[in-house]
Amino acid sequence: MTGKLMRTRARLLEAALELFATQGFEATTAAQIAARAGVTQMTFFRHFPTKAAVLIGDPYDPVIGESIRREPPGADPITLAARGVRKAWQELPSPAADEVRARLRIVAQTPSLRADLAAGTAATEVVVAEALTDLGVDPHRAAVAAGAVLGALNAALLRWSLSDDGDLGAAIHSALDVLEHANA
Template identity: 45%
Template sequence: MGKAATTKARLQEQAMALFRQRGFDGTTVAQIAAAAGVTQVTFFRHFPTKDAVVFDDPYDPVIADVMAAQDRTLPALERVRTGLAAAWGSIPEPAINATRDRIRLIAGHARLAAGIWENNRRTEQLIVTALTGTGVGRVEARVAAGACLGGLTAALLDWASEPDGQDLPERMNAALALLGGQIGGPATAAGDADGSP
C-alpha cells in the first residue's frame, strides 16, 4: 500500500472511531485530520466532504472486475447477482467489520441514509459499464444493476436496524438468494417484451 493509500485508510479509521465516540454531527474535519496526524488540506485531498469518508468504497473496482468475469451466457440479472456474491465473498473479515460500522452509522443518520442512494448510483454505473462492455444492452444492464443494488441496500438497512442474529455476510447472501428466485430466462423476457411466443 502506497503512502497516499495508507493516509486515506488512516483518515477513514480515525473518522469512524470519532463518529462512534462523538457522533457524526459532533465530529469535525479538523478533529479527524488531527487524529490522523495530517492537515485539513490533506484530508480534502482524499475526501471532498466529511460524508465522503463514510461513502468511499474501495470495493467498487473489485465489483466491476468480478462482474466482467461472470459467464456471459447468463442473463444480466444473474450475472450481477453472482458477481456481487463473489465480490462480497472476497472481502476480508477486518473490512467486513469496518463495513458493518459504516452501515450502522448510515442507517442511524437521516442525511447519510438518504445519501446511500447516490453512492449506489456510482456503483451501478460501474456495473453497467462492465456489463455493456461485454455486450449487454444498456437498459438491461441498468435494470439488473438497480434491482440487485436496491435489494442489497434494503437488506443492509434492515440488518442495521434489526440484526436478528445474522452476521453481515449471511444477510448479503440471503438477500442475493432472494433475488436469484426472481430470474427468468432471456428468451421469456424477450418474448414478453415484443409479444412474440
C-alpha cells in the same frame, strides 16, 4: 498506497468513527477528526474529499465489473449481476466487519447521508450496467438490473448494520440469494 498513507488513513477513520459515535455525524467537523488523528485538516482532505466519504466509499467497483464480465451469457441480467457480485465478494479480502458495521450504522441512522449513499450506489450501478451491456444485455434492461441488485445489497447491508448478529458475508449472500431465486 504506501504504509504511511495507509496508517494515516486508518487513524483518520478511527478518529472519525469515535467522534461520530460520541458527537454524531452532523456535529463532527473534518477539523475535529484531523485533530483527533494528529494530522492537519489538509491531510484529512487528501484522504477523504468530504466528511461523508469517510463512511461511504466503495473500492470494489472495478472488481465487480470484471467479475460480471466473466459470467457466461445467457442468464437474465439480474442473475448475471448477482452471480458476478457474489464471485467478486469471494475474490476480495474480507473487510473488517466491525468497522464496516460501524460505518454503515452511522449511515443508516443519519438521513443526510442517504444522498451520499445514493451517489455512491449510482456510480456502482453504472459499472454493473456497463458490464451487463458488454455481455450483450440491452442497455435499458442492464440499468434496471443494476438498480435492482444494488438496491437489494444496500437494503441488506443497512439492515445488517443495525443488528449485532450475523456476519457481513451472510448479509451479502442473503441479498444475492433473494435475487437469484426470484429469477429461477
